[in-house]
Amino acid sequence: MYNTKIKPTFCPGCGNYGIKQALQSALEQLDLKPHQAVITYDVGCNSNMADFIYAYGFHGLHGRSVPSAAGIKLANHKLPVIAIIGDGAFYSEGGTHFLNLMRANHDVTVIVHNNHRFSLTAGQYTSTTEEETITVTSPAGVIEEPVNPIAVSLVNHATFVARGFAGDVKHLTDLIISGVKHKGFSLIDVLQPCVIWNKEQSYEWYKKNIYYLKKADSKRQRALKDALNEKKLAVGVFYQENKPAYHEEFPALIKKPLVYQDIRKIDIREVMKEFG
Amino acid sequence: MQNSINIKIGGPAGQGVKSIGLILDKMFMRSGYKVFGYTEYPSLIRGGHNTYQAYAGSESAFAQKRRLDMLIALDQGTIAAHQDELDDKTLVIFNQDTLKVAKTRGVLLPFPINDLIKKADGLPVMANIIALGAVCFLSGLEPEILANLVKETFGAKGNEMVKKNTACVKAGYNFAREKLAQYAIKLDPPAKKEKQILVTGNEALALGAVSAGLKFYSAYPMTPATSILHSLVHWAKKYSLVVKQTEDEISAINMALGASYAGARAMTATSGGGFALMTEAVGMAGIMELPLVIVESMRSGPSTGMPTWHSQADLRQVLHASQGDFPRAVLAPGDMQECFDLAREAFYLAEKYQLPVIILSDKYLSESMQSVPAPAASWQNKRYGFANADFNKAAGKNNEQPFKRYALSSGGISQRSVPGQSGGAYLSNSYEHDEFGYATEEAEMAVAMNDKRSAKFIELAKEVGQSRPRIFGGQSADVSFISWGSNKCPVLAALDLLKEKNISANFMHVNYIWPFPKEAVSQFIKNSKRIINVECNASGQFAGLVRQETGLKIKENLLKYDGRPFYAEDILTYVQH
Ligand SMILES: Cc1ncc(C[n+]2csc(CCOP(=O)(O)OP(=O)(O)O)c2C)c(N)n1
Ligand code: SF4
Ligand SMILES: [Mg+2]
Numbered sequence: 001m002y003n004t005k006i007k008p009t010f011c012p013g014c015g016n017y018g019i020k021q022a023l024q025s026a027l028e029q030l031d032l033k034p035h036q037a038v039i040t041y042d043v044g045c046n047s048n049m050a051d052f053i054y055a056y057g058f059h060g061l062h063g064r065s066v067p068s069a070a071g072i073k074l075a076n077h078k079l080p081v082i083a084i085i086g087d088g089a090f091y092s093e094g095g096t097h098f099l100n101l102m103r104a105n106h107d108v109t110v111i112v113h114n115n116h117r118f119s120l121t122a123g124q125y126t127s128t129t130e131e132e133t134i135t136v137t138s139p140a141g142v143i144e145e146p147v148n149p150i151a152v153s154l155v156n157h158a159t160f161v162a163r164g165f166a167g168d169v170k171h172l173t174d175l176i177i178s179g180v181k182h183k184g185f186s187l188i189d190v191l192q193p194c195v196i197w198n199k200e201q202s203y204e205w206y207k208k209n210i211y212y213l214k215k216a217d218s219k220r221q222r223a224l225k226d227a228l229n230e231k232k233l234a235v236g237v238f239y240q241e242n243k244p245a246y247h248e249e250f251p252a253l254i255k256k257p258l259v260y261q262d263i264r265k266i267d268i269r270e271v272m273k274e275f276g
Numbered sequence: 277m278q279n280s281i282n283i284k285i286g287g288p289a290g291q292g293v294k295s296i297g298l299i300l301d302k303m304f305m306r307s308g309y310k311v312f313g314y315t316e317y318p319s320l321i322r323g324g325h326n327t328y329q330a331y332a333g334s335e336s337a338f339a340q341k342r343r344l345d346m347l348i349a350l351d352q353g354t355i356a357a358h359q360d361e362l363d364d365k366t367l368v369i370f371n372q373d374t375l376k377v378a379k380t381r382g383v384l385l386p387f388p389i390n391d392l393i394k395k396a397d398g399l400p401v402m403a404n405i406i407a408l409g410a411v412c413f414l415s416g417l418e419p420e421i422l423a424n425l426v427k428e429t430f431g432a433k434g435n436e437m438v439k440k441n442t443a444c445v446k447a448g449y450n451f452a453r454e455k456l457a458q459y460a461i462k463l464d465p466p467a468k469k470e471k472q473i474l475v476t477g478n479e480a481l482a483l484g485a486v487s488a489g490l491k492f493y494s495a496y497p498m499t500p501a502t503s504i505l506h507s508l509v510h511w512a513k514k515y516s517l518v519v520k521q522t523e524d525e526i527s528a529i530n531m532a533l534g535a536s537y538a539g540a541r542a543m544t545a546t547s548g549g550g551f552a553l554m555t556e557a558v559g560m561a562g563i564m565e566l567p568l569v570i571v572e573s574m575r576s577g578p579s580t581g582m583p584t585w586h587s588q589a590d591l592r593q594v595l596h597a598s599q600g601d602f603p604r605a606v607l608a609p610g611d612m613q614e615c616f617d618l619a620r621e622a623f624y625l626a627e628k629y630q631l632p633v634i635i636l637s638d639k640y641l642s643e644s645m646q647s648v649p650a651p652a653a654s655w656q657n658k659r660y661g662f663a664n665a666d667f668n669k670a671a672g673k674n675n676e677q678p679f680k681r682y683a684l685s686s687g688g689i690s691q692r693s694v695p696g697q698s699g700g701a702y703l704s705n706s707y708e709h710d711e712f713g714y715a716t717e718e719a720e721m722a723v724a725m726n727d728k729r730s731a732k733f734i735e736l737a738k739e740v741g742q743s744r745p746r747i748f749g750g751q752s753a754d755v756s757f758i759s760w761g762s763n764k765c766p767v768l769a770a771l772d773l774l775k776e777k778n779i780s781a782n783f784m785h786v787n788y789i790w791p792f793p794k795e796a797v798s799q800f801i802k803n804s805k806r807i808i809n810v811e812c813n814a815s816g817q818f819a820g821l822v823r824q825e826t827g828l829k830i831k832e833n834l835l836k837y838d839g840r841p842f843y844a845e846d847i848l849t850y851v852q853h
Contacts, residue, residue, distance in 0.1 A: 004678065006714060038695045040534075043706070050703055051714045054678060056695040057703040058537055059715075060530060061560055067527040071534025071542075072695065074518050075492055079538075079696050100523035252516040259539035259694060261516055263489030269653040271483060271511055275473035276306075276650075 002027055002034060006051045015166030015192035015203075019113055020049055022169045023082070026176035027055070030080070037080045040069040042094075044086035045120045046113035046192070063093025070106040070246075076257045077107065077247040080180050087114040087189075088126040091147050095127070098149075102185045103157040107245035109179040109186045112149065113166075115194035116201060123197030135197070150227040153187045154220050154239055160186035161223065162237040165210055166193060167203045171235070178237060184245040191233065209233055216240040279464045280333040281415055282341045284358060285407075287350025290322045296348075296404045297328025298474075298645070299425050300411065304332035305474050305647045306425070307417045308466030312337040312765070313474075313645030316840075319499070319583040325353055332415075334464040336772075337647065338611070339765035342843040345461060346414065347382070348407050355380050367459055369410060371403055385410075385456060392451055396443035405441050409448025414460050419449045471650040477615040477641030477762075480648065481571060482507040484619030485543055486515050487655040490569075492535035492542040494520040494528040499583050500642035501545040501573040525550035529557040529570070536566045537704050539662070539694035541623055545571035548590045549580065555597045558632050562602025562729065564704045565682070565690075567626035567633075569619070574638040576839045585839030586639040588761055589813035591821070594634045595790055601726065603629070603733035605740070606790035608636040610764025612646040614787055620655075628660040629736045630689060636789065638812070640841040641762045663691040663700060678702050678712040684724055688731030737791035745796050749782035755851055756804035757783040758797070758830070760818050762841065763810050769844035770851075779851065789821075798826040808832040808851070812841065 002024045010016040027037060034055040041047035043062035050059040056079075060068045069083040090098050090112050101108070117135065118124040124137040128149065132141035153161045160182040164172040172190065179186035191210070193203050213236030217223040226234040247253050255261075283300060287293045294315055301313040309332040318324035329340040344361045347354070349370040355377060362368070362381040370377060372386035387410070389403045398405070405426065412422045426441045452460075475483065482504050485493075495505045505521065512519045518535070522528040525546050532542040546554065551572045561568045574590045576582035594606055605625050609615045615637065622633040663679070681702040683690040693700025703713030708725060710716045716725075749771050757767050764785045774781040784800045786793065801807050801822070809819045809830045814837040819830045834850050836842055 004714065033698070034701045035696065035698045038538075048715075050705065054701060056701050057705075057713070058534065059703055059705040059707060059713075060533075061556055061706055064526055064530040064557065067522070067530040068534035068537070071492070071494065071531035071536075072538045073534075074520065074531075075535035075538035075540040075542075076694075076696055096523050097527055100527070250518055251513045252518050255516075258491050258516075258518055258535070259696075261491065263491065263541065263657050264659075265654060265656055266487050266489060266515070267654050268483060268487050268651065270514055271486070272473055272650060272653070275475050275479065276471075 002054050004052055004054045008052045009048060010045065011196055013195040014045070015115065015194065016046055016049065016113060018166035018169050019046070019111065019172065019190055019192060020052065022172035022176055023111065024053065025173045026180065029173070029177055030180055032080060037082065038072050040065045040072065040081065040083045042085040042089040043120070044089055044113070046086045047084055049084055063089045064097070066090065066094060066097050066101055066108065066110060069108045070101055073107055074247055074250070074258065076259045077253055078257050081108045082180065083108055083110045085110060085112055087112055087116060087128045088118040091149055092127040099156060102153055102187065104246045105157070105159055105184040105243060107184055107247060109176065109182070109188065111176065112187070112189045113192045114149070114189050115192040115198055117194055117197040119194050119197050148227065149187070149189050150238060151224060154224050154227055158187050159184040159241045159243050160237070161239045162186070162188045163233065163235045164188055164190045165206055165235050166190055167206060175237065182240065184243055191235070210235050212236050213238065277462045277464050279335060280331065280337070281345050281461060281463055282329065282331045282343065283346040283348065283411060284327055284329045284344050284361065285348040285350065286325065286327045286354030286358060289317060289320055289324050289326045291350050292404055293326040293328050293350065295429070296408060297330055299408060299429060300330040301474055301645050302425055303412060303417060303422050304330065305472055306421045308469040309334060310337035310472070311474065311645070311647045312340055314340040315643055317584055325357060335467045338768040339844060341769065342845045346411060348411070349375065350404065352376070367414065369407055383459060385459065387451065392447045393444065396440070396447040398440045398444040398447070402441060402444040405444040406448035409445040410452040410456070412445070413449045413452035414456065416460060416463055419445065472647040473650050474645055474647050475612050476503065476643055476645055477609070477612050477637055478503040478573070478643070479507055480612040480615035481619045481635065481637065483651070484616035485569070485623065486511060486517070487651070488620040488623035489541045489657040490517060490543055490623070491540040492518050492532060493544065494522050494531045495544050495546065496522055496525045496528050496550060498547040498550045500575055500639040501547050501571060503642065504545045504571060525553040526557065529554040532568055533557060533561055533564070533566050536568050537564070537695070541567070541627070543569040543571065545573065547573050547575050548577050548593060551590070551593065551597065558604070559598030559600055559602060560706045561632040562598065562600070562604065563706055563708070565630040565729070566704070567630055569622045569626050569633050569635065571635045571637060573642045574636065582839045584639070586812060586841050587837065587839065588638055588811050589817065589837070591636065591789070591813070591817040594636055595821070602729055603631050603736065604790065605631065605633040605736060606636055607633065608761035608787050608789050609641065610761060610785050610787050612641070613648045615641060616648070616651060618787065625736065625740070629732050630661060630692070631732065636761060638762050640765070661689060661692050663693045664697065680711045681713050682709060682711045682725065682728065684711060684728055686731065687735050688728045689735070733791065740788050741791040741793050744788040745784050745786045745793050745800070747782055747784050747800065751782070752803060753780040753782040754805055755779060755781040756800065756807045757781065757810055758786070758800065758807060758822070759783070759810040760786040760789060763812065766842040766844050766847060767810055770847035773844050773848045774851065777848070781851070792821065792825045794825050797822060798828060801826065801828050801830065806832070808834055810834045810842065810847065812836050
């Protein structure tokens with residue numbers, strides 16, 4: 001139901017296939033018809049998915065698509081909004097949006113295809129690439145320390161923080177379902193093998209280096225322990241908290257979504273009084 | 277008798293220069309006059325020299341003038357700073373207890389402020405209110421109007437404060453009546469009394485936007501656009517608007533485009549620097565064919581420039597911003613009335629032609645005050661281009677086929693669906709795309725989509741391009757001005773001065789800048805005996821545009837780029853050389 005006629009162009013073996021599959025089965029299990037959800041896409045290998053998924057879509061600018069997702073949600077808060085984006089886009093180019101949209105608790109589910117590379121531009125290191133990694137733009141190894149998006153989200157008021165693995169579609173599907181159901185900002189950082197530009201972090205490598213969290217913590221401090229684990233990568237929901245979503249705090253949105261408010265006749269008498 | 281009055285208040289920031297100016301303007305407006313208020317201040321919160329100029333005319337108030345009828349000096353520096361604007365008749369009002377005035381042009385009117393405050397049982401901060409009372413008498417206005425304004429302004433501070441302030445108004449008024457009656461200015465009564473409102477350009481714009489069905493506004497503060505955010509946030513509840521202050525301008529425009537895609541009328545506003553950050557997304561509005569109203573209020577550049585000063589040097593920036601070819605409209609209102617009207621027009625054009633519309637304003641318009649006839653209370657808005665205008669109720673089963681959002685047709689405008697609407701699913705795409713929105717790199721489709729977008733521009737140009745520029749002062753004259761945007765204010769004021777000197781002059785004001793009104797501009801220039809282009813930038817950006825579009829070179833360019841707007845007198849002096 002959620003496939004367009006366009007055949008996916010990801011490289012054979014790319015982790016993006018698993019993420020696409022998880023997203024589609026999540027939509028199905030959530031019983032959302034293609035017109036009942038909006039998916040935004042960024043620019044990157046990950047976001048080429050825009051052409052393959054049949055639903056309302058918004059294929060925005062590199063690093064800037066999550067603000068658009070927040071705008072869509074504020075204009076029509078009845079629709080679930082899911083953002084597909086890459087690590088380069090969300091943690092580097094759009095880093096300020098990453099920091100600020102999460103603490104506002106916009107009700108958007110952000111799925112970050114984290115392959116630790118700018119893959120579409122041919123494999124440069126990103127802000128999540130491990131120190132000392134050799135890539136096309138770091139022939140002597142990356143000098144800087146990587147961003148830890150899970151830890152940042154935990155200390156920066158995100159209300160749903162999770163990590164998935166593109167090689168475990170069933171688990172990822174459940175994470176996406178929980179993320180969409182969660183009221184407020186949900187970050188799902190997905191470990192995504194890129195078979196072309198990141199040969200070290202293969203499916204096998206991830207399988208050996210991940211462990212599963214049992215259930216979401218309700219204390220950020222405790223969740224941070226797993227987020228900061230340097231030996232192994234935890235997958236699952238680190239933290240979840242119930243809090244009103246951003247749009248729920250807007251008086252304008254109490255009665256009905258913004259787009260359904262009638263603008264055919266507007267009376268400005270009231271405000272004109274200020275200027276008399 | 278004289279038909280206008282021009283008053284300047286000067287003092288340090290934080291001493292209420294602007295708030296007294298506003299009361300003065302309202303006092304004249306409520307007395308039936310047309311008014312214009314102009315303010316200058318440095319980019320500081322405390323200290324520095326601030327001024328407010330209140331100009332009132334019995335028939336019109338296009339702009340403040342340079343020559344002052346009164347100068348109210350709240351500090352020593354004010355008198356020295358404005359010597360150029362005084363003549364023998366200018367009344368210089370100051371507090372004799374705090375200021376020592378050595379040599380100055382004009383008529384010195386020292387006020388025994390301490391004494392007057394004491395008698396009125398006022399507070400030291402009310403020196404300004406005493407001055408207001410005096411101006412009220414010296415201008416021949418009814419003191420009740422001022423007393424009411426004072427009551428409204430200070431009402432929130434409690435009865436005691438209202439009482440003290442009212443007593444100070446009276447003290448100033450009576451002092452002037454008893455001691456200074458010989459200096460009273462004989463001002464013509466208002467020519468025509470009509471209901472007016474007093475607004476800044478930003479307020480007029482915000483008001484126009486609300487009346488046009490604005491629903492979503494996102495912005496990041498930047499002088500001189502910031503007060504639009506302030507107004508809208510203040511009205512958000514009443515008009516059920518989402519007003520979002522974002523983390524930066526890039527977020528502001530991308531968020532607004534998200535809201536537009538979802539079907540809401542959306543706007544963002546900034547100044548030149550913020551607009552530079554928005555650039556990439558302006559092109560996205562172009563290729564996604566999303567309606568968006570963007571206000572760019574210019575200030576002195578380049579870079580951070582002079583943040584609180586005037587300029588018109590971003591014309592080329594807004595015309596060319598963003599990579600690739602795509603249609604856009606650029607509107608440049610000339611005064612507060614046009615700020616309101618063109619805000620409405622911008623929403624209409626943006627939605628009808630599905631493109632970004634940029635309203636190019638500037639510090640002079642954004643922060644000056646002008647009285648305009650009170651707009652109608654109720655405004656009607658039509659919606660354009662929705663596949664099912666009643667998308668709220670759109671029923672039916674979901675179509676398995678994506679919606680042809682970018683259907684190729686003559687005229688280029690295709691119907692939009694909105695998320696949630698069944699059978700409407702499509703991809704809004706920043707990549708070049710096919711009719712469903714899916715990315716394409718096919719040569720034929722790329723050409724077809726470019727042509728589709730260009731066709732919209734041709735239709736748009738047909739609708740707005742030809743007849744819009746207004747000509748003031750008759751079809752033929754010895755001297756002809758052409759200008760754009762806020763220069764309308766000083767040039768109209770200059771036409772009056774030229775008339776007094778028996779110099780025949782006319783003026784074409786261009787407010788629809790893009791699509792460019794080629795024919796009309798060409799005709800006007802060809803018909804002129806002496807054509808002068810007037811604009812506030814160093815390179816003559818508009819003159820360049822005229823040449824680009826009409827092939828005509830304007831030889832005389834009156835340019836100003838010192839951060840100040842033109843005064844009518846500057847234009848007169850130039851014409852007379
Ligand atoms: C403003 C801007 N800068 C740079 C690019 C070029 N660019 C396209 S995709 C990309 C990197 C994408 O990396 P990521 O977001 O991690 O996605 P991936 O390709 O790895 O899935 C870059 C730098 C662009 N499209 N826009
Ligand atoms: S380059 Fe890497 S991320 Fe891109 S499609 Fe190929 S495998 Fe996937
Ligand atoms: Mg990546």
